[in-house]
Amino acid sequence: MDTQGGPTGLRERALGPDLARGFMLLFIALANSHYFVAGTAYFGGFPTGGSPLDRIVGTLIATFVDGRAFPMFGVLFGYGVARIVHRQREIGNDERRIRRLLRRRSLVLVVLGFAHAMLLYIGDILAAYGVLLFLGVVVLQWKDRWLFVVAAFVLILTALPSSQSLADGPDPSMLPASFLDQFSERITVQPMVAGLGWIGFVTPFLIGVWAGRRRILERPAEHVPLLRGTAVLGISIAVVGALPLSLVVGGVLARPGDHALTILGPLHDATGVFGGFGYAALLVLVAHRVGERPVTRAIAAVGQRSLTCYLSQSVVWAVVFTPYLLDLSNTLTTTTTAILAVATWLGTVLLADRMRRASYRGPFEVLIRRITYGRPAKLTSA
Numbered sequence: 134m135d136t137q138g139g140p141t142g143l144r145e146r147a148l149g150p151d152l153a154r155g156f157m158l159l160f161i162a163l164a165n166s167h168y169f170v171a172g173t174a175y176f177g178g179f180p181t182g183g184s185p186l187d188r189i190v191g192t193l194i195a196t197f198v199d200g201r202a203f204p205m206f207g208v209l210f211g212y213g214v215a216r217i218v219h220r221q222r223e224i225g226n227d228e229r230r231i232r233r234l235l236r237r238r239s240l241v242l243v244v245l246g247f248a249h250a251m252l253l254y255i256g257d258i259l260a261a262y263g264v265l266l267f268l269g270v271v272v273l274q275w276k277d278r279w280l281f282v283v284a285a286f287v288l289i290l291t292a293l294p295s296s297q298s299l300a301d302g303p304d305p306s307m308l309p310a311s312f313l314d315q316f317s318e319r320i321t322v323q324p325m326v327a328g329l330g331w332i333g334f335v336t337p338f339l340i341g342v343w344a345g346r347r348r349i350l351e352r353p354a355e356h357v358p359l360l361r362g363t364a365v366l367g368i369s370i371a372v373v374g375a376l377p378l379s380l381v382v383g384g385v386l387a388r389p390g391d392h393a394l395t396i397l398g399p400l401h402d403a404t405g406v407f408g409g410f411g412y413a414a415l416l417v418l419v420a421h422r423v424g425e426r427p428v429t430r431a432i433a434a435v436g437q438r439s440l441t442c443y444l445s446q447s448v449v450w451a452v453v454f455t456p457y458l459l460d461l462s463n464t465l466t467t468t469t470t471a472i473l474a475v476a477t478w479l480g481t482v483l484l485a486d487r488m489r490r491a492s493y494r495g496p497f498e499v500l501i502r503r504i505t506y507g508r509p510a511k512l513t514s515a
Contacts, residue, residue, distance in 0.1 A: 146437065147351035149417035152429055154209055154436030156416050158481065160202035162446050162474035163194055165256055168303060169454040170470050171462040175302040177382050179467055187467040192383030194471065196375045200402050203258065204409025207334040210262055211269075211341020212350060218273050219346070232270050238505040239266035243327065245497070250323040251316060253447035255306045257323070259440075261330035265338060268331070277343055284339040291333060292403035294395040299378070303462060310456055333402065337409050350413065353421040360414040367411025374404025434485035435478075438495035442481040449477045 172180020178199065179191040214235065221231045246260025272280065306322045309315035349356045377397045380386040389397060423429055435442050453473065454462050465473065488495055494502075 147420075148425060148429060148433055149353055149420040150209060150212060150350045151433035151436035152420040153205070153350070153413050153416040154439045155432035155434070155482070155485075156436075157202060157205050157209065157412075158435055158439060158442050158446070159475070159478040160198050160412070161206065161443065162478045163198045163471060164200075164202045165254070165446070166450060166470050166474040166477075167191070167194060167467055168256070169307065169450065169462050170303075170465060170467055172302060175300055176388060177299050177378055179382050180302065181384075183467055188383045190468045190471050192379050192385070194467075195379035195382045196372055197408075199379075200375070200405030201371050201408035201412065203334070204337040204406045205412045206258070206262075206409075207337030208341040208344070208409050208413045210265075210334075211338035211343075212345040213341075214266065214269070214273070214338075215342045215345025216348075228274070231273075234505060235270050235273075236267055237507075238501065239263040239270075241501050241504045242266065245501070246327060247323060249444060249447060250326070251319055253444070253451045255319050255322055255326070257326065257447075258330065259443075260323070260327035261334065264327055265331035265334055269335075269338060269342075272339065272342065277346070280339045280343045284336045287332070287339075288336045288403060288406060291336075291406075292399050295399055296391075296395055297398035299394060299398060308454060308456055308462060312457065315455075336406050340410065350417045353417050357418070357421075360418050363414035364411050364418060367407040367409075367414065369411075370404050371408025371411060374400050374407075377401070430489065431482050431486040434489040435482055438485045438488060438498055440497040440501065441495035442485055444497060445481050445484070446477055449473070 168178045170180050172182065174181045177191075177195055179195070180187075183191070217235070218231055221234065226234075240263065242263030243260045244263075246257045246263055249259055250257040272283075275283075305314065306318040309318055344350060347356075349359065353360055377386070377389070378401045381388055420429060420433075451458065453459050453465075456462075485495070
């Protein structure tokens, strides 16, 4: 018996979850890149006073992407953790061994996330997910009802009125003047991002664990009504909840007062969690309907190599926006930065598909699995 219990083989993987991860990285590229655009005033991470096209693009991103991409990441992360646990139990590993394996994985994410934030992008989420996984190991033995109770409780807490900074532009930790400043600025910011950022991902993570126990995303034919309902309701809630702020980004509505923002900001984020559920369900349904085709295989290849592709995006942001490199923050607009984000994602699709054709997993996927499972992973594993 293989007590190491390596990861699922590439040929055994379902299309739906990988397609969702692949598309998720497009949303993450759009969500991350606009924060680098320079301006004289800002709202919601966008410079105000741009061209009409900039305002339209900003409205679309604020409505459909911002605060909606990362919850989908959380759902898929929790789903993947649940599937790892299921596989380990199937091969006979006890709970102590499983917890040790997952905590090794969490440590890799924390260390890799720290390096990512210091060298490339301070908005790293890997370390936060590492912390979440380290703490979240305890929930893997919870009954389903406790997953839902805690998920709902945390969602309610995050939806409560709170002050948020919606008028800030790029700070020195994002756009450091020199390589030395980059470290001095980020060394104090990154621990806060990692230490507190995981809280906002608890709800989608717990729902992802529940879905992973039932293999809902891998067996969509058995759950079509649930997936359809989740897609329609989740995306609808996310869009409606985003409009009060996204219409301000677009210049349609005037900027609300500070008291109103303490309500609308958390509302935007909380409804985005439902959008994460909805997008994951929608993309799994698309995979079920379309099936294996060259385009879906290529995008799914991104999902299978999501860590490498995510870090590749950050290389582009660092080179393009860092002041001591190309320094294009004052040159690119909301629109041209969105075009850059889409082009970057398409580049990772081509790269991942080449890796798929060459039966190459991806360098960071190899690294994390080698450390997690304590031995080199075979080419047939994902």
